[in-house]
Amino acid sequence: MNPIIQTLVETKGVPETSIILLLTLPIIATIIAIWRQIVGLRTFGIYAPILITFAFYQFGITPDGINVGQGLKYGLALSIVVFVSATLAHEMTRKIRLHYLPKMSIVLSIVAMAVFIFIGLAAGLDKGGFISVDTLPVLLLITVSEQMISLYIKKGRKAAYFLTVGTLVISVLSYYLISWKWVHETLLKYPLISPATLLVNLIIGKWTGFRFKEYFRFKNILVSSESD
DSSP states (O other): OOHHHHHHHHTSOOOHHHHHHHHHHHHHHHHHHHIIIIIOOOOSTTHHHHHHHHHHHHHHEETTEEOHHHHHHHHHHHHHHHHHHHHHHHHHHTTSOOOHHHHHHHHHHHHHHHHHHHHHHHHHTTOHHHHTOOHHHHHHHHHHHHHHHHHHHHHOHHHHHHHHHHHHHHHHHHHHHHHOHHHHHHHHHOGGGTTTHHHHHHHHHTOOSOOHHHHHHTHHHHHHHHHO
């Protein structure tokens, strides 16, 4: 462990988990930037995947450390409940002439009630894990649903669905990364890895080549141009 971090943890009482989350945040943000600029797949901006990733991480915290499977199970289950209920709530209110904020308040209220019902059903089926989940990650997931509905309104159902899937995929990949014990140990030993992502983002920001997605999208055109 880096001497400065060791002093913060052992002498000053700063939680090790908080340090890990702060050091991994720039890495997650960089992964999302690569996902968009290099790979070419879109998400709900940069904040939503980060919030979902940390929500999954919180779900996976146990007294014995991080349980990756638990975080993934609870995270995906509640994400599906949130996004499906948000979509249904939007469909229910779509034809009602209301200002945006009151309408979103209704949608978020319905989503919160749907999550409450889901946890109640889990309790009835003796699924104790869902009963004991932390409230904070649940609230993070509910908040993210606002971005999905906002995009739904602006660009339609199909675009919202594709971005939802893309956001969940990159969130799960990021969650696996920050849950890896080797990553924790490496960052605690070499914390300068985190600010080094600034250089990576400067390089990504200057990217002018094809995205990987475009190679597949325009594969036939590229092949025909090469043959000519």
